[in-house]
Amino acid sequence: MTAGALFTSAKPRRAFDEIISQIREHVLSGELQPGDRLPAERQLAEMFGVSRNTVREALRMLEISGLVTLKLGATGGAFVSRVEPARVARTLSDSLQLTDFSLLDLVEAWIWIESVVLRVACQRMTAGDLDALAANVRDAAALTAHRDWTGKALVHLEFHNLLADTCANPILSVSMRSLVDLMRDVILSVGPIQDRSMVASRSRLLRHLKERDAESAIAETERHLRRLHRLWLDGNYSGSRTTGGRARSALRRRAGAGAAAPTGAQAAVRKGTSQ
Numbered sequence: 001m002t003a004g005a006l007f008t009s010a011k012p013r014r015a016f017d018e019i020i021s022q023i024r025e026h027v028l029s030g031e032l033q034p035g036d037r038l039p040a041e042r043q044l045a046e047m048f049g050v051s052r053n054t055v056r057e058a059l060r061m062l063e064i065s066g067l068v069t070l071k072l073g074a075t076g077g078a079f080v081s082r083v084e085p086a087r088v089a090r091t092l093s094d095s096l097q098l099t100d101f102s103l104l105d106l107v108e109a110w111i112w113i114e115s116v117v118l119r120v121a122c123q124r125m126t127a128g129d130l131d132a133l134a135a136n137v138r139d140a141a142a143l144t145a146h147r148d149w150t151g152k153a154l155v156h157l158e159f160h161n162l163l164a165d166t167c168a169n170p171i172l173s174v175s176m177r178s179l180v181d182l183m184r185d186v187i188l189s190v191g192p193i194q195d196r197s198m199v200a201s202r203s204r205l206l207r208h209l210k211e212r213d214a215e216s217a218i219a220e221t222e223r224h225l226r227r228l229h230r231l232w233l234d235g236n237y238s239g240s241r242t243t244g245g246r247a248r249s250a251l252r253r254r255a256g257a258g259a260a261a262p263t264g265a266q267a268a269v270r271k272g273t274s275q
Helices: 015-029 041-048 052-065 085-097 103-124 127-145 149-165 170-190 197-210 214-234 246-255 264-273
Strands: 068-071 077-080
Touching (some): 052 068, 103 149, 149 197
Antiparallel strands (some): 068 077
8 A cells, every 4th residue: 555545634623633643543553664755745735635834734743753754855755764762762751851850750760660671681681781881881980080070971871771772672772761861961950970989889780780680780770879869959069060059050051041940850950959
């Protein structure tokens, strides 16, 4: 069946919503496969019984959601996107940013989800996976030695993505990536910790993983995250941007002048550091 034969006239509700719904249904059902090209705007407009502007608006919304890729030029058009875990995770974390969560909410969710990841990783990870994790820890140690604290923090966060990928479960990978995106925003707001404690904790965690000791790995992770949470609330650590009145100014710089009331990571930091 060709893509053009799949669609029917748009129903009375907002036309672009109906277009989005039909295209999404055909993608999710597998009738439209990654890489398939949708009919041209003019053809879609005729099939749906709407204007080309309405079709264009629907395609843009589908592109934002990650279902469709729009390409320009003679060979361009609207194509069904290939699934990219990082893109799916970013969409999920963007949605979570609009919710009202606290630092404790984020830390607890991380502990619970990573506990599952660690149990599965200890069963499924390969020697190659362990080598990749060890390389990440070495990179973080080198950045720590050069006092590149932001770089060190970002490499440490990537460790969690690598760990989730060892589970060979795309839902766990996407869930962890969305948490990593949220945690990155928090760390850039409160300031990365400027000491070697993270490297030491990660080295212990790596040893537990090599021993396939899930319980010790979970305990190490929880202990480290609880410590981070206490430091963030207190704000009294080298590299903190949340001591005194600086939390508000740091958040304002990240939000932009005249920004609306913060949500997501920004609200979590403001809520946490005001307690």
